[in-house]
Amino acid sequence: MTKTAATHPILPDATIVDGRVRAVIDAVLPNVDGGRFAVKRVVGESMAVTAHCFTDGHDVLRVMLRWHMEEQAEVHEVPMKPLGNDVWIAEFTPLAVGRYLYSVTAWVDPFESWRHDMSRRVDDDDIRIASQVGAIEIAAAAARAPCADGETLARWAKALVTAAAEPATDAKTVKALALDNAMAELAERYPDRKHAAYSAPQLPLVADRARARFSSWYELFPRSASPEQWRHGTFKDVQARLPAIAAMGFNVLYFPPIHPIGRVQRKGKNNALLADPDDVGSPWAIGAAEGGHKSILPALGTAQEFRQLLERAADFGLEIALDIAFQCAPDHPYVKTHPSWFRWRPDRTVQYAENPPKKYQDIYPFNFESDDWRGLWAELKSVFDHWILEGVKIFRVDNPHTKAFPFWEWAIGEIKREHPDVLFLAEAFTRPKVMHRLAKLGFSQSYTYFTWRNSKQELTEYFTELSSGPRIDYFRPNIWPNTPDILHEQLQSGEPAMFMARLVLAATLAASYGIYGPAYELREHLPKSPGSEEYLNSEKYQLRNWNYDDPDSLAPFITRINQIRRDNPALHADHDLRFLPIDNDQILAYAKTSKDGNNVVVMVVNLDPHNVQSGTVQLDPESIGVDASHPFQMHDLLSNQRFLWKGQHHYIRLDPHSVPAHVFVVRRRMRDERDFDYYL
């Protein structure tokens, strides 16, 4: 890990350029694959860096954390402090979005080493001789210092030599002069760093805006936003829905693709192989005579209306996320203008998507092995550029794992270099290592297996994995209880308790979550067929009309949950999730704490939608900063009830027929000046 400042090899072994570099830097953490990929943080989030640093023998080391924005020359340095066991720590806080580089430098400090030894010297002669040695170091520091400081240090060096040489001055006095704190502080400002070691390579960090870490997504099909039954919805219809969606507390509004939809091989309702003439087709079958990935389906509105919608949404604190699906309907203009981007069969037809024996004749995948891959890459990137220019800053990328991985690293890197505030959500429901690779390549957030993690054990294992280990530095989960593709069996009976429980889990197990609505709040739950995870009459293939005024809508519950998320910083990050023991396999209990320790929330969720479940949860008061001998208040933010807890064991009872969960915030006991007790 260590290399030296100079870069010309002096010895046969090219890694050694100056043998006098004695400081060792053995591990700089965090890093993703040794710096091959960037660590992720958000603006304003402190970044603690540790390193193993030491040298031979007993000399004193000084260690600095170095960091800078990648495209700025100015390097900042923060002194690192020893934690013991040769581990050093410092932190810095990225204050602007963008790419940063950090590294560590360490050097054996002759002045500090001398001072440390001097402080332990007892022998008079030693003190006198060591003072002369120190005076040489001080004079060297003086030579490195600017005028005034240099003169002060030079005077000190001279005084020390004089005192040491004067038998009339007793050794104690000489030692005191040698150890002068103010002078030492001055000398430390001008250290001799010519033999400093530098960790290599510099490690990359991407600082995103806060929404990369904490976001609440709402997905809807604009074409179903019409209040009039079976009229094709428009951007204007969506505009009318904005107040309601914002009122529910979401901050990202995500649309499936809004582009012209292919007519050739168009699928009918419920994915029928043959479409009726009035069938609207799947938004993911992109491209037709009207245009492709940079065009808008005319039935939704104009580019002007889309821009207007973005602005109105912003007024409500809602950001619009677009779906980018890099695939083409057979009548996409690319097929004619860039035939080399597709794979052609010997019968002069384009190879449609297939996974034999399954065939998807309505979808033409791009051929990433095209000889014109440069042209293809440039065009695909320009799709993002187009929508960024229109004002879109968040993209949900459809099936990124079926496109060449190097493309994503290049495209996201290039786009974020120009627009560091753009965010990408990877919709890859695939094998773990593939999902992790996409996150490393630059995706800001990632879909997860949450939908298929249902039991207490599954949830505990999966979220322990997601919130710990090195992966937390690059993989940000975004949790969805449903999507237009996934109606999990658990939801298919439609019990409100199950919809509520899964919502609480999604919204509190991770800092980012989303729902596909209005299907979720209106508890859409019929599958296309028994055993299928597809929705019956799915919006993917037809218009739907939703009854927003349904008195059983979960909208009020969702509103409450999102309010709780906003109010509690503990729910804004993924780093501190702890599962709490509870003696009932149908109850999941867990706690999250904000980084500053001031906000502690405790969730207790009944996973059984049918039966009352009860049990005794263990919560160590000390672990949440509460004195074990004092009571503390648990304020259930869902029911607004307050409970006084004391000690470790607490009885819980959850009835799925009312609310299947508690979301407690811990209120610590405070004592005010007049000696009244109250809870914060």
Added chain:
Amino acid sequence: MTKTAATHPILPDATIVDGRVRAVIDAVLPNVDGGRFAVKRVVGESMAVTAHCFTDGHDVLRVMLRWHMEEQAEVHEVPMKPLGNDVWIAEFTPLAVGRYLYSVTAWVDPFESWRHDMSRRVDDDDIRIASQVGAIEIAAAAARAPCADGETLARWAKALVTAAAEPATDAKTVKALALDNAMAELAERYPDRKHAAYSAPQLPLVADRARARFSSWYELFPRSASPEQWRHGTFKDVQARLPAIAAMGFNVLYFPPIHPIGRVQRKGKNNALLADPDDVGSPWAIGAAEGGHKSILPALGTAQEFRQLLERAADFGLEIALDIAFQCAPDHPYVKTHPSWFRWRPDRTVQYAENPPKKYQDIYPFNFESDDWRGLWAELKSVFDHWILEGVKIFRVDNPHTKAFPFWEWAIGEIKREHPDVLFLAEAFTRPKVMHRLAKLGFSQSYTYFTWRNSKQELTEYFTELSSGPRIDYFRPNIWPNTPDILHEQLQSGEPAMFMARLVLAATLAASYGIYGPAYELREHLPKSPGSEEYLNSEKYQLRNWNYDDPDSLAPFITRINQIRRDNPALHADHDLRFLPIDNDQILAYAKTSKDGNNVVVMVVNLDPHNVQSGTVQLDPESIGVDASHPFQMHDLLSNQRFLWKGQHHYIRLDPHSVPAHVFVVRRRMRDERDFDYYL
């Protein structure tokens, strides 16, 4: 981790040189700090390598492990097999000592992908068209293949096209021709690898000779080897001791420094500040008028006698290890010939070693910040070179952590390039991260904290750490119950049970161990002063005369232990150590298994030297390859008793007044042709 074969950047991002490289290699294991340091193995020990490999979509990947000796051009390739979850594995076995490099290559294989899809096709038209597609791939393979194979493949391609185009040939027949196994095997030999990914960097491996991993050390002071009381021992005296030492079963005989000993500031008996005229001084105060690190103390013998000793030792299977201590007595010739290698004080004296307020005036450390560091490094390396030329191949390096770390990496690297069979043992009793760094830099073996790990919990924690995790790839422990510097308090009462128990632990907890003898077998146990870990009348400062004929000598016990070590391959490696539960805190139980699973040894040690201890050890028969329903024989190799065990729980009773340990080998029940039961 992935880079591509070509090296010219085509796109702005220099890491992407050909966007058509779709295979991803995400993690190649093992590696030490991403390849910054070498993984260690011994010759003949297989090296399993895993990698995470995958590509976008469903195409078929082929993955190869590549390896070669660093200085040989020929690269070997081994096909890697999928273990599931995108992990691939292959192994290779280094058959010669030296440095190797290994890496992984992976590519999306168009022929294999086509074949995989073809095997699942059911539609007649699909089969015919896909056959045409496949014929193109096969023809391409034919073009890559040499004459005969090329012609065979070309014929196959042609036949496939013809069959597919012929309506009279039914699709099933076409499919069968397309999936012809023999032809496929031939085509697979000529894959299209132009878009292969290569893991980078290539990872280094050092293959040592077997003794790097499995060694039994015996340390003695040659000057005390004289059979006549108070005569200075010689190499000839040591020669006379060789049969006895070899008979005890050791294979490394290690000497403290054998160089001329300084007279200036020489220390007296028991480290007295003033020496008597006849005091012999410390062998670590190296250098006097007669010479320095390349010379031999005349009282020990001549260079010729030393070479003779090496040869005689080799006849007994004993290899001699020398102590290399890079420090000088004040009268070492270097002080005059190379004053710039030392730190000078303003009073024109050399700065002696000190750790204020402690002073070591008899020792001058080298100044690794010398302007002539190149000259210093070269000379220090030449000390090793000198002794290697004399025939020494193992060095025990004194306090390497007080010399500049880059020196070790360079020196060991250079020496092993020329003499790959040379081994280095790091005598660094210091902080964990420093010890680990030295191991990474190239030391073949490392001293450990064993001496100070005494309780069941301490031993369990420490040896679990030493035998697991990534550290096992570079840190090889060498375990010493005593050294001339360390007489642990536990040994100071001299109980035979304690000496025996610590010996069993040292010899079986790790594959390499050593004792400082004859102090150990003769149970030398008096400390210099109460609370001290120094020996009274230590050989470090005076001659000693040992009574090898002491009837209480532990030599027979040591002989037995070393015999057991030799006979049981499970004790030749550190990778598989498992502690077994036993319900007594004074008894430590653990098992080791050989890599092939055929040799299982179980140790049970009473840590209490005073009292009989008993308990029930848990040993799952399945974990040692024994059917849970069958009895198995536990053969105690110390007592030669055999016990029949069955099931999980086994009662153990150990009396410190006889033998405080069992070293069992598991004898599995076999049934021979005549239906007799016997145990292997």
